[in-house]
Amino acid sequence: MHIKICAEAFDPWQEIQVHQHLAKDLAGKFGATSVFIGTMRDFNDGDDVKGMTLEHYPGMTEKQLEKIVAEALQQWPIINALVVHRVGDILPNEPIVLVAVWTSHRGDAFDASRYIMEALKSRAPFWKKERLKSQAERWLVKNTDGYL
Amino acid sequence: MSIKVRYFASLKESIGRSNDHLEITGLATVADVWRYANPNKALPDNSLAAVNMDYVELNSAVKDGDEVAFFPPVTGG
Numbered sequence: 766m767h768i769k770i771c772a773e774a775f776d777p778w779q780e781i782q783v784h785q786h787l788a789k790d791l792a793g794k795f796g797a798t799s800v801f802i803g804t805m806r807d808f809n810d811g812d813d814v815k816g817m818t819l820e821h822y823p824g825m826t827e828k829q830l831e832k833i834v835a836e837a838l839q840q841w842p843i844i845n846a847l848v849v850h851r852v853g854d855i856l857p858n859e860p861i862v863l864v865a866v867w868t869s870h871r872g873d874a875f876d877a878s879r880y881i882m883e884a885l886k887s888r889a890p891f892w893k894k895e896r897l898k899s900q901a902e903r904w905l906v907k908n909t910d911g912y913l
Numbered sequence: 914m915s916i917k918v919r920y921f922a923s924l925k926e927s928i929g930r931s932n933d934h935l936e937i938t939g940l941a942t943v944a945d946v947w948r949y950a951n952p953n954k955a956l957p958d959n960s961l962a963a964v965n966m967d968y969v970e971l972n973s974a975v976k977d978g979d980e981v982a983f984f985p986p987v988t989g990g
Contacts, residue, residue, distance in 0.1 A: 803990055819989065820921060820922050821989070822919070822921055822963075822966070822982060822984070824966055825963060825966035825982070828966045828967070829966075850989065850990075861989075861990065862989070862990050882990065885989065885990050886987075886989065886990040887987065888968070888987065889987060889989050889990070890921065890963075890984060890987050890989075891987055891988065891989025891990070892921060892922035892923070892984070892985065892987060892988050892989070893988045893989070894922070904922060904923040904985070904988075905988040906985075906986070906988070907959075907986045907988065908986070908987065908988050908989075908990065
């Protein structure tokens with residue numbers, strides 16, 4: 766299991782490859798890998814967005830993400846998991862978040878990765894401030910419930 | 914007692930600072946900490962609070978050495 770906060774742009778596919786490669790002892794044990802990648806859009810609420818700053822609460826972010834992954838481990842037979850989240854200045858098309866879960870069977874991989882992602886959206890202390898094409902800046906007010 | 918207070922995101926901007934260090938006796942709850950540190954500003958309704966990096970309710974107790982944080986709803990992911 767690994768949780769990582771990145772201040773620089775990251776390649777989610779490379780992160781997955783490296784994480785899976787390092788866990789050599791798990792080779793042959795997992796039959797399903799579910800991957801979710803959140804990427805920055807260049808539009809939001811009808812406006813063109815040219816960039817974003819992601820603030821976070823260092824320490825609490827890691828603590829909450831560890832707790833969320835631990836909750837998922839109690840509910841599903843997870844073999845391995847990886848959570849990577851970006852902070853700092855971000856441009857459209859750059860990845861914001863990666864959640865990958867390795868399990869024996871697909872149902873657990875889908876369900877556990879969904880759980881981790883939705884819990885992250887509502888509990889991990891990150892805040893987005895958008896920079897619009899008009900030069901205006903605005904904080905996002907609230908994340909929507911992904912199950913609605 | 915000594916309490917470290919931290920503020921984040923839009924709440925930090927609206928009060929104009931990111932932290933306070935309080936040396937005070939008689940603060941019992943998280944809500945007391947906010948009122949003492951920000952006597953002229955009500956905590957916005959949707960705000961979240963944490964003590965030592967765990968979410969808490971505003972009526973939760975505080976003790977010497979705690980780090981108390983206030984921030985708006987989270988918008989990561």
